[in-house]
Amino acid sequence: MTRTRLLAVAAAGTLMLALGGVGAASAGDGLNVSGTDLAPDQIGYSKNIKHLSNTPHVGPFAGQFGTDLAFQGDRAYVGNYQGFIIYDISNPSSPRTLAQVNCPGSQNDISVRGDLVYLSTDSSRSDDSCESTGQPATIKESWEGIKIFDVSDVTKPKYIKSVETKCGSHTHTVVPGESADYLYVSSYGPRDSFPDCQAPHDLISIVKVPHAAPTSATVVETPVLFPDGGNSGTAGCHDITAYPSKKIAAGACMGDGVIMDISDPEDPKVVETVRDTNFAFWHSATFNSDGTKVVFTDELGGGAGATCDAATGPNRGANAIYDLSAGNDLTFKSYYKIPRHQNTTENCVAHNGSIIPVKGRDVMVQSWYQGGVSLWEFTDSTSPKELDYFERGPLSPSNLGGTWSAYYYNGFVYSSDIQKGFDVLMLKDPTLRKANSVRLKEFNAQTQPVYPIR
Template identity: 60%
Template sequence: MIPLPTTRVRRRRLAVAAAAAGLLATLLAAGPATATPDPGDAPIQGKVSSEQAAAARTLTNSGEIPGVDEVVHSDNIQHLVNIPKEALPGTNSDLAFQGKYAFSGNYDGFRIFDISNPRAPKTVAQVLCPGSQNDISVSGNLLFLSTDSSRSDNSCASTTQPATEKSSWEGIKVFDISDKRNPKYVASVETACGSHTHTLVPEGRNVYVYVSSYSPNTTFPDCQPPHDGISVIKVPRYAPQKAAIVNFPVLFPGEGPDGGGNPGSPTNPGVSKTTGCHDITVLPSKDLAAGACMGDGILFDIRDPERPKVIDQVQDNVNFAFWHSATFNQSANKVVFTDELGGGGAATCNAAVGPDRGADGIYDIVGKGSKRKLVFRSYYKIDRHQADTENCVAHNGSLIPVKGRDIMVQAWYQGGVSVWEFTNSSKPREIAYFERGPISTDQLVTGGSWSAYYYNGYIYSNDMAKGFDVLKLDDRRTDAAKRVRMHELNVQTQPDYFDRGWDD
């Protein structure tokens, strides 16, 4: 833990940035592995024009955007603490929670924090297990990691190996975390095209895992097109070594080698071709799931978790480039989808890109049963323009459980953390924010908040480069959420907060 830098509490002016010469569409990728953490997993750098660099320096010098690494926030948020990366120097990724613990994914493995005192988190364990992007979740005594980089084998000592080799491995790893100080690797399941993200559907003695992966190639033996579905893994809680794939439901049926998802460019210029899903959020209490699937958003029925069925499928071929993630509201009559324009490695929070691209899309769910439809209402994007040296786009967030209102907290990479309300689907608005200034004003260095989630009264953010942040939100609109306590939270396995009681 290090002392917090001096912060300024101020309402940022909307910066008028110079038009970007072009987006950097760099995707995060794991680098070469050795017995030590992968050196290639550090935040990547990208060139910007001399004009863009000069504009970034002008904006920071004028105070229109924060200075390099300067922390700013709205007056209703406190920055309590930052915990820098230590033994795992790779890119920080997703978060999960259980009891007094937070679990932090990292391209080099995962870290467990004791957050019983949120103002002073303590490291309990750091586990070296390289393999991007190490998307993480927990259920009972089991922890799950996604490996979406081609490895020499399924061990935590594996090295990178081309996906064209049949012996290469990607998929899900399972750890026993009954002893938080000494997690034990107990099982793995190889899945087609790896596991970019995964979603848990807990059910009694078993945990079902929906594995999202994409980008097949005819030269990859274990990742063949059309790859138009998801892998479903069944994991017995008390015998995780028996974990196995039980189904590969096709979500985008269609004729030909590409299936029935969005064809992408050139039919729909600038839109990703659908070759699988990026992320899925389930709402087990309603037997619903929402899939963010590259060029498509889908709503599906999971009453039979082994055989999910699509209810509705939507596209936005004007403003959405890459359907990235999904969040239900508490009443299950809305879904917020995110568009990860530029793959998370580009500067898209500027005047050149505008307010409707790289944004959230808010959809109402109308109708009943198998007749339900997703109906677009509006976009939401932070209006705090960032420098062209800052990667910024809509990313992972969670609901803040306030009865009768739809409020969520969300990560925007170097755009920071935004708390916003969408109770009125057509008029979303920001109510709080936290952010750092650019990592650099000379070049684009990827960083910023990957995930920002609300858990038991606090906001936790996993910054790709800077580490683990804890924030405290004090606002009359969200104060009621402080009374809601969860034992376990995997944001993509969305709880029904109403079932857990409200102290009104």
């Protein structure tokens, strides 16, 4: 969701445990019912998706936005404007809350690496603590950036380090190194009145986190990716996805889609740039399994607009599919957008997703806010198609909502719904069954692995 749509979060925070049960939402389900045919809050789905469970936000997290997801072992880490939540997902039909970390600061984009959780703060705060309050960015002492937590005891996370970054941290991407992690921090929205967020801001911040001493984490570089200013005043990136095994990354940088050479993680180089007059806001990027294609998303309307309708059409607020050559050249092939028209009260546009690891095919699961979760295929780059879906009817009363991120991890699809909480889905398509045998020890969607596909 874009910076201009950020909402205020609660002022204070404490660390608390919440060990509890889970409620599954199934009343009013509708097989093959979707889009404008769904009643408020009714669940609709296609035949090959089963809704296993829903865990609502509770306590100070109730009413706050759920955001991105990360995974490690049998745990899911879920970002929230109020902090983050750790779930035990060893039984996907009944996730169990291990901890809630109350640490306000939109949008709390999250990743996990070893014993560390990285959290992005992209709202100006009075200080870097979990008890901070909102404070105008016009005040020099205001803080935004990266927070680091030690989660070696997942029931008692400890806040150990903060790193301030220019214009805050809307999202971050982990680029693993031999002796350190590198966080590519994406941020934007410079203004002359913001002392710590001045134009031009055609850069990313690189935070180095030494494995042996994470509390010495610091900004080591702020490389300018667009020395010419970028397309339409790009002024930063929204999100970056790394493919470490190929030493490349794909950046969605507001007005530009780029490929970067990250062979030196402290000195990324833009080696390919594409632009599309049809795109309103380059939001995110996903490689296919072997890194020969890139799916860029257009967040038309900033995540708050109702853009999944006939008036907007099939090519705006959509995915753009590019083939990627061995020389890192991008070639546009087609657009993909969900075919299910939504109501005028439902914010809906392409958002976060990940690959389903199945041999010989390019299949992706993806969030579309109130357009729900879409399972779609782009094996033929010129002819993408939806395979299955899961969605809810419009929120009642109307509000911003829907699924922020939907990722496939170790046999199941996990979705972070902005308003409704944490959903678990099972794919029943027999042609995708072999994906269930793929197991990862850790998964951050913006750090794409080489899947052990059979």
